[in-house]
Amino acid sequence: MTGAEPSAQVSASDVPAVPPSPNGPVPESAPLTPRTPAPELTSLAPEYREEWHGTYFAILKRAIDDQPDIRNIALSGAYGLGKTSVLNKLAEEFKGRVIKLSLLTLGTEPESARQGASQVPAADTKTNRIQKELVKQLLYQVNPSSAPKSRFHRIRKGRWKAELIPAAIAGVIGAAAALMLDLSGVTSIGLVASTDIPWLHPVVGALAAGVAVAGAVVIARMVLHGRIVIDKITAGPATLALPPRSSTYFDEYLDEIIYFFEVKKKVEIVIIEDLDRFDDPGIFESLRSLNSTLNSAAQLDKRNFRFIYAVKDSIFEKLGRDESASDTDEAQAELVRANRTKFFELVIPVVPFITHKNARDLLNGLLADHRLEIPKELIDIAARHIADMRLLHNVVNEYKVFKHQLLDVPNPVPGLLPQNLFAMVLYKNTLMSDFEKIRLGRSHLDILYSRWRTLAKENTERLRAANRELHEGIEFQSSARDRAERLASQFYSILDTLQTAPGSFISVGALTSISEELRSPETWRNLIEDGEPVVIQGIDRNGNRKQMSLNAAAMGRLLDTELDTREWVARSVPADEERIAANNETLEFLRYHTWEGLCRRPELKSPPPKGSPMSFIEWVRLLMASDLAADLVIHGYITSYYPLHVSTFYGEMIRPAAMSYIIHNIDHGQPDTDYQLNSEDVEAILRDQGRSILTERSMYNISIVDHLLTTDPVDAETVLTNLASAGPEELEFIDAYLAAGQNAVSFVERITPQWLDIFNHLVANPPGDVKKQAEFIEAAIRRRRDRTSYEISDPVRRFIEANYLQLAALTDPNRGRAAGSVIDFFQEASARISSVRGLSSAALEHLRETRAYVITAENLEALSGSSNISLNQLHSALPNDAYQYVFTQPRAYLDAVETSRGTDHAIDTPDLLVDIFHRCQRWPVDAIKRLVANSSGDCVVSDLGNVPEPVWEALVAEQRVSITFGNVFAYFEAKGSIDQPLSSLLSGRNAIAAASEADQEDRAKLAVAIINSGAASGHAQHRIDLALSVSPGELPSSEISPEPGELVGRLIAAGLLADDESAFDSRLLLDWPSYEFAIRSSTNYLDLIGAETLPGKFIEKLMSSDSVRDDVKESALEILDELDGITRAGFQSIGDWALRTKATLSAPKIDAIRAGGAYKTTVFELLSQAGGLIDLEDLRAILRKLGEPFSTIADPGRKRPIFPADYAPQKILQRLKDAGIVSGFRPKGPHHISVSLKQD
Template sequence: MSQIHFEKLTPVKDVDLRIYNDALNFVFENNDIRNVAVSGAYSAGKSSVIESYKEKHKELSFLHISLANFETTEQQSIEDKNNNASSNDTETDAKKDSDNSVVKELVLEGKILNQLLHQIDVSKIPQTNFRVKQKISEESIFRITLKSIIFIIFALHICFFSKWCNFVSSLMQFKFLNFLQITTKSISLLFSGFIIFRIACIAIYNLIKIQKNKSIFKGLKFQGNEIEIFEKSDESYFDKYLNEVLYLFDNADADVIVFEDMDRYNINQIFQRLREINGLINLNRTKEDKDPLRFFYLIRDDIFVSKDRTKFFDFIIPVVPVIDSSNSYDQFISHFRKGGVLEKFDQHFLQGVSLYIDDMRILKNIYNEFMVYYNKIGTTEQDYNELLAIIIYKNIFPRDFSDTQINVGFVSTLFNNQKEIIEDNINRIDEKIQELKEKIDLCNKEHLRNVNEVGMIYWKNNDYGTRIPNVSSPEYVKRKEIVDIIKNNQIGDLKNQITDLELKKSELKNKKIRELITRENVDTVFNICYKNFLGEKNDFKEMKSSQYFDLIKYLIWNGYIDETYEDYMTYFYPNSLTINDKKFLRSITDKKAKEWTYRINNPKLVLSRLREVDFREIETLNFFLFAYILDTERNNKKYLIIFINQLKEEKYFKFMKEYFSSAPSLILYVQSINKYWPSFLSEIINWYEFSYEQKKEYILITLYYCDNEIVDNINNDNFLSTTIASDPKFLEIKNPRVEKLIDEFSRLNIKFKCPDYEESDKDLFEAIYQHKLYEFTFENISLMLEHIFNIQNKDDIQHKNYSLIVEDPESKLFQYVNENIDQYMTIILENCGDTITDTPKAVQELINNEDIEISKRTKYVEFLQTQLELLQDIKDINFWDLFLQKGLIKYSETNILQYYFKSGKGLNDILINFINIGNKDFKLSLNEIDSKFGEKSASSLFDDVIICNSLIDDKYRNIIAELRYEYSNFCIKEISERKIKILIELRTIKMTAENVRFMRTTYQSQFIYFIEHNISEYINDVIEKEPISNDELLCILDLNIDDSFKINLISHTKKPISVISKNYSGNVKKYILQHNFNISELLPLIDNYEKQSDMIKEVLRELSEKYIGIIIKNHIELAIGLFEFLISKEDIPTENKLILLTANINKFSKSECEGYIKIIGSKEYEKIFTKGRPKFEVTEINKKLLDEFKSKNWISDFYEKDGVFKVRHRKLKSNLETSVL
């Protein structure tokens, strides 16, 4: 066996000093630096720095004074708090604190003197009064004794010389004593006196020396009074024995005195004392020209709260810690690698635990102890992380470790409380279950179904007097929650929650303590106390107040210290019953059953101690024992049968359920239960305490691992098949054995009703699809389209279902559908929402599939919205009418002709309606129709179309135009006027005398239209045979035809034709005025003279001149142009012209009238304007004209004299002529 590597806890002497060496050299190079602080945290490496420096500088002498105090700062703090808590007097507290500080200071001073005294050679401090116990040599004692005897003998020789001489004389008879005669001589007295004097001198010298060094005579008494030096008992040792202290330090024969661990006492006054002493010592040394004595203080950084430490020390050397929680992991790695055990640990564990280790000595000792435990009690079955956790626990809390070994420590108490922790968790779960059950009960009793109804019950008035629901009422909130649960159908969810909570309860009993700890209960779990039989409590305050208490939490919470912690603390002897096993056997004999989860360490050994009859008792129900029997069925079959029979007879379903949750081998469990209790699954399938997941896992294991015969026994009355098929989430299986499951599903004829794709294993779902192991329903078909065909449009799935399927004729879904095509059609019709938009290909396949009932195909067409290209693709002619009626056939000449000629129904209403709905013009070929459908087929179609008034005009026109037939002798009656117009427009009715006669008599209202559209032929060929009537002529003249046609038609009559209110063109109107003038229209035409064209004005002037008498007779006001034309005509008499002037004079000024008079040529009237003396015949016309002149003030008056009219002129005013207004 190779040597095990250990780590020593002493300071290291080979530290790489670097800057520390320079700093210490600086200290020794400056004699005024005498008090030096080497500061750093505990285990920072302060001692190692000093030891390494000593090793490199052997010329320097170091004396170490170690003042270790193992009472932690936390403990002191607790004691101080406890002391303070127990006192109510502030002054008393202060006095106690002062007394404690003085006591500690005295202890420190005593320890310093004691260690200093024992490290200095006694021979170098002879004057000290401090007694040092030393071993006295035998030789020294012998010499002193011999000198004392010699002194006494020679003193007696002198005092009793005469007697001695007599005595020697009496002995002379004995010759061998003759040598004594010399002592009776007088000279012998001189010798004796010399010896006595010499010994006395030596004694007196030594006595004086002792008195000088030891001061053995300390006091003097005068008259009964004793004088004591420093008689106060609480005086400082340094003050009381200052000379002694200075003497000891000065004679210590050291260059440096190192004070270690003084900071653990938290007494800063000691530094002041030592500084004073150092000053006094070095004062004398300076006088004696000696090197200074330096004090080194190894202290932690926080010994002084403020900046005072720079006042105490001449130089401070900070030491960077070699380890803290940030780098302890690296140290762990280094040490365990050296020990060859690093690979046995979980690196995450080392990383975690290292965060709590900040002391190198503790770390090294943990390593050393692990190596000891590992090599002493370690086994291959142990977890080395847990072993290390125990070692860490032992080093951080050694006292509690010892207490835990006797079952009174914190750790043992915590694990002994595991049952209480479980019960607390179960109680909390029970509270939640009860709360859910109460909600379910309230839901069952609640009669309201709407939140508004709840609000109406709990009304309140707001600030504005409006009634609103009292939402702050607890009753309202609670009842509203119940109504919401009912409304959202969440009662099933509440029941599922209860099932889940029951499962958690059963799982709790098997959980380790680390699994029971949560963020919510962690403080409660670790806040424990131990109570003995006498009621004495230990609340572990010392441990809980430690800065390392979180380390214990970490180790336990993460399972590194668990229920098996005892296995890592002591030896274990194999082949012996453990305490747990003994307790279990005892529970059977005592008839006090343990919980089913009670741990049995050695089931084999326990089973060997049991009898068959014991397995009929409830006390043998144990998970670990059951697991072992299942695992060893071959050797323990009889026990297994009895065990299962007990479970079966007593219906211990709860045991079965909880074991299922923790069974080490579910396969063995399920196989055995199915073999010896085949009805078990059917019995628990509706038992709610078995969770859904457990039931499904049980079924899966049955399918995976049980023989067909056993599975068939379980599937009695198709129980198993129905259960699996009706479970939508059954395919939600992690890592399923697909082939095995498919074989079993097929063998059991399982067809899944509605599998849940989202939760299902995708490979298994694919296999279900490929093997058609799902019910033939719309939901399942849609599911396959959505997830296998990747169709995301749900409208397509609903409305064009078969189109999606037929796209992949090789797919399993296509095969499955066509195997059940009639059922498929039923499904589609029920779920399409009365709308189907299949592709033409899909429609053709379904409509032409004779395996589908005709009624279903008819219904399918009624829902269909897809238009087919060709009617002929529908093999069954009986569907043609429906397709046309629904507009499901493309509007085309081909489909119309196909129906007309092949349906046997000709141009029926269905075809007519189909033709009418189209918006496309036909392209028909007579030759193609006749060649495809037989000779004269086009003519037959034409004959049917021409009499079909139901066709809309556009379609009627289009078909007639395309067929291009015409009638020379048209004799078809009862065609609508609109259709006749179309025939006329298309010239289907040819312009012949026969057709004119037929149209004039039969279609009188369209006769003019017929003439209009054939005007040229009529004029050229027919008018002579069938002349036009005057009324017909007038109608035609109103038409928009060429003027030449109108003039030609007018030329065939002599009857006058009216032109007023007619929109005849100028040429037609001129021709009528010239050849067929209606004299009754003269005056109206003259009235509108100015509105006429120049061409018509010219005709009107001619007519006015011709019919001037009518104008004069009616005193018509004429247009200026026409007036001027007439008065300028020489053929018109002057009298008539004057009459025209009289009728129009109101429009003229005096000057204009004068001009017109001149045109007329009446000399007498001209005199009126030249101030002559005109004379006029007494006539009616002259009288009227003169009256007009008088009214216009052109003349003053006129009078009759001598048979004539004479005129009086107006007198001029201011030589100005009065103007006629």
């Protein structure tokens, strides 16, 4: 907390009860306290001291007495060296011969363009204005009566004696006129007594007229005295005007100047001071010229006029300067400036007797002379910047007055030390204009004050923010592993759900691998910082590999959380803790620092509107108008209480710190959050301003709120009500108070009922470490209003879930009621406690009534009081709502069961089986399966109708259901087929019980379904046995699904399929083995064989099969011409079978075999085997179709064909020989027969 400079403590007994009033008399009830005598001040008038000034006076006196040619003398030196003292001594020495001229001002700067301005441009030059002032001063140093010939009529005081002569003359003239006009009639009005003397009457009348005229003249002159002047020629009230014919005032009024010295017959020394104030060297040329004129004027009796000038040395720098000269003339100009004898015949330098080197000793001596004690360091600082004797005297004088008024009083300014007051007097004497602005709050010190508060505020906020970030980093580092575990589990759960979705290609192996990787904080750090995505691999239904890539943004959306880089940055906790400690030290300094102390902390900076940040000492150097002022601040002599150090303090009720806050903040309606006030200060402010001030923003001060929360909660509520409006300024103060306030917990408790967004703000703007943050959250929880909906965001939920053990109400065994309130808040925030380990028994008692915890083995065991967390046990141990809560977290509960060492099964006994399955019917299918799988072996459902349909699949899959017709048919009806779970169930059973009472149609429907369920339900005979167990009767072949193998044959054999043409439908018999077994199983196939029951494509397999009877094959030959699709191999197979069985085929059959593509030798052998059963012409026709060599023997000719002996052609050759076609045949070698045809 940034603070004001410490103030002195003043007890109530040290001050009177009633303060003096600066604007009126002291109240009668106030005791009058005697004051110390008024201080005696040192005159600032010039004082001649022989040891300092004697030399210069002697030189001047010698020049006047012994050196008549020296007429222009310069006494040169800086201000304050005693030049006036020397000249005053000179005037005293030559009294009557000296006239002094001093120009302190030239009046208002003339406006060159104003209406009616002088027509002479030179009139407004600085030189002419100086000449004008000199002329005016000369005019007023002579008595008007002594200069009767002066053309200037100056106002002077009327004198009766001077008016009598004009009045007497006027009276005589009036009397004479009366005599001439015979005013004897005056006697008729009783002016004279009756008399008989005739001439008396005219005489008396003339006298009366003369007296009247004289009186009138006297009265008129007295009334009009000085009121009639000559326009434009005045001195003082008269005006001197420069006519166009003259270029300077000296030229125009030279006669007046000479007349002046004619009147002043003894004056011959003119002392001119302060000309150098106007930096106009040209005036010296004019005065030198005037001096020459006066010395050469005959009417001045050849007096030797001396002009003595008091000037500063620097004025000579401008002598001879020509502003229009080029730089190349600078050297010449330097020579001109150096030649001061051009203007003065004698230059007397005044050696400085005070410099910044010895001013310290002089000031120290002055203070010692007046018995004033000021620290030597402050004297040194003042001496370095003040080297003027008169100013030093004035500083001491003013300090004595200020000290008398502010320190030497019954009620001095608390905390004001002599050095502070002396520093402000120094400031006043060197920066008078700025000092005057202090009372208006517009001085450079006020600007510095504002920058000070800004710097303190900005650095305080910066350090608090840095500490918040460091605390967050430490917390993130310590909780990174837990956070990674939680997010990994959440992610695994989501992917687990996706895995069961239709079309998913995610594999369980991939999930396990991903989950393990995500349990490492390093994985999350790489994901967020380096952009390394999480990659999930899997295989789709077509066997193709696929990848799913999730970046940080996608993971955040999927997990519904903000992945903040700060939460995963690897940090050094010890280093962060050291930085926090260092920051806290600086914050403590900022709370109780002084300007002097802050100047020693250059690392604390504040940026200006433009430019780089600046430290406080840099601000001091920049803003203070002088180096002295800056040094006084830097060394601690001018403090932040400076407004109280420059005026009378009426501080019985208002202390300095309080008054400073009123001046700078309350009066301007601006708060200063960290300005340090103590309780007495706050009370003083409230007494002075009234309680109504509590509604103002200026009350947003940490010290004020601290005091109110401690002493007057009602008044505190007024301020907190304003803060609860939560505007930008209010939120800024709330954050500052929570970080630095002494009653921060009470603050939170009292503002919570009025501020519905407090929880969000406390989490979003942590005031410090997690422990403090949790303390504020708990305080807000305790004091939240009933039946009021507070704003609770996900960050609030996540915070209390991560830091619930920091909430004392949950761990303190003596705070049972508070624990209930906190747990209720958890429910409102939809937050859950991850582990109940460490919670008090009272907290556990409240928690078991809620759902505000994560379902884990540890938590359920603790809340149920048993190591067995089966649903049967939880049903008896937990309240109904808590028991039902378990069913809302299926996977979490099943995970808990699997990790609980004391739990063998999720369901121990079947007594609650139906109820449990009704409660879990909304679970995911995989979770229901896990539940059923985790139930004890005797948990079997005898009637599926008693449990919800969603659990049937799991029960069937885990074979926890009785194999009855009702169960099997109900499941079949629900699924619409015999699915894999039911197939698995049926594959292990030989019969389905309790089917006799079922409807025949349902039995047939189930039987067909079982038969059609395929190998998953067992081999064909097993399925047929199951079908037979439900007595379905004969099944329509149209409902049987085609299946290669023995199914159809066994169905025919079992009587489930009619032994008719429908059983041999090509739709059912997909391959030859199916046909072969069906033919073998049929007793009616000989009657059924035909084009519809024997596809031609199977002739080859039929004729070569050893299991098919020959009568069937013979029947097949009978319908050979009806069959389609017989292949070449099929025809060859028929021929081979006929040759093998010695069957005699007709010519059409043999020709059909030939046409079907059988081998020629096979056809020839069949013809030979048929012998005479085939007509000769048919034989010859077939031979012709066989091609050579067989076609050559069908007709006579000259060829001699040769046949292989193994063809056994003898029978056919003999028959052809008998028919006269072949003439003979004989063996030719061991393997051939040579045939001779009969020639035509």
